Amino acid sequence: MSGGQKKRRVGIVGYGHLGQYLVKQLRDNGVQHGLELAFVWNRDARKLEGTVPLELRLAKLTNVLDWHADIIVEVAHPCIAQEHGESFLKAADFMVGSPTALADVGTEQKLREAARRAGHTLYIPSGALWGGQDIQRLDRGGMLQALTVTMAKHPDSFRLGGHLGELAKGARQKRVVLYKGPVRQLCPLAPNNVNTMAAACMAAPSLGFDGVQGCLIADPVLSNHHVVETEVTGLGGFSVHTRRKNPAASGAVTGEATFAAFWSSLLVCQGHGGQVFLC
CATH class of the missing domain: 3.30.360.10 (Dihydrodipicolinate Reductase; domain 2)
Structure with a gap:
């Protein structure tokens, strides 16, 4: 990455096994890929203690606009996309790690429209899907x-x-x-x-x-x-x-290979403008 290129700030929503893996990857290898950790949120904030610095802990998802993320990655539960997906897309690109949320017709239509209006991308990680x-x-x-x-x-x-x-x-x-x-x-x-x-x-x-x-x-x-x-x-x-x-x-x-697949998907998320994009 050239010295003048702006790093893309990544917010992680969910701190289970996959969230922890992505946070570690961002902190260990993010710089070389032009990425930096913007925040981490978890429903039980106590799980962040001792591993995530206080200044990187997002207390309320309703305050996400204040954290200036370029992409928000959900790896928590489908209800997150259903309840907060629209506000995420107003603030940033959004990678839905729980795309089962989109089986709800209203949620899918709402997020597609939010992406189009804001000019942000709704990313769908391939995960364990081959081809x-x-x-x-x-x-x-x-x-x-x-x-x-x-x-x-x-x-x-x-x-x-x-x-x-x-x-x-x-x-x-x-x-x-x-x-x-x-x-x-x-x-x-x-x-x-x-x-x-x-x-x-x-x-x-x-x-x-x-x-x-x-x-x-x-x-x-x-x-x-x-x-x-x-x-x-x-x-x-x-x-x-x-x-x-x-x-x-x-x-x-979650299978072991899916962790690396999610990281690879995140590296693809470089802004594709107002559409749904499989990564």
Whole structure:
């Protein structure tokens, strides 16, 4: 980076495993990429003590405009984008680490319009989605006909309640299909577990959350990795099937390779002006 180039200031919203990883990357390697940490927010501020300096702790998300971030990265919970996404986009570019929030029609429309009005970009990180840009190009060319994303994890890697939670508990001895159908219905049932599917829906707006199909599987054999498969069908007999094996600690919601993927996505966020951009 040249000496006169302005660093892009990054605000991190959420300080779980992924938030901690991104903060460390920004503090250790941000300068060489033209990035610096603007602030960190966490619902439980006590978690920041001893690791985040007081001057970098954002107390209230409603005060985000005062911190002059160039990009705000949410890695907390879908409700953050739903409740604060518009105000974030007024202040800065916004990377939605929990794109399951966009399965709510009103939230997606509201954030798309906020980005357009403010001239800021709504970034969607690819996460564990392999070939997202290829899906996006196929969709833009009017060639995409169908898309299915299958995610399989150990039962302990899910954070589920209700009926799906009970099904997952029953998957201790054998593989169980928890859900199969449109992604829109699945997102509110498994908001922390299917962000990869939501990213696929944003990559393929002609199909969207109603047209992209999701299959969620609990498999007791997968003790140290997650599996994500995509099946893409296009015009003229075109098809692609990918299978991604993502190493993951026992019981981890997020696979290890996804951490590095998020950092790579952040490096892409250099301002694309008033649009939705898969990174």
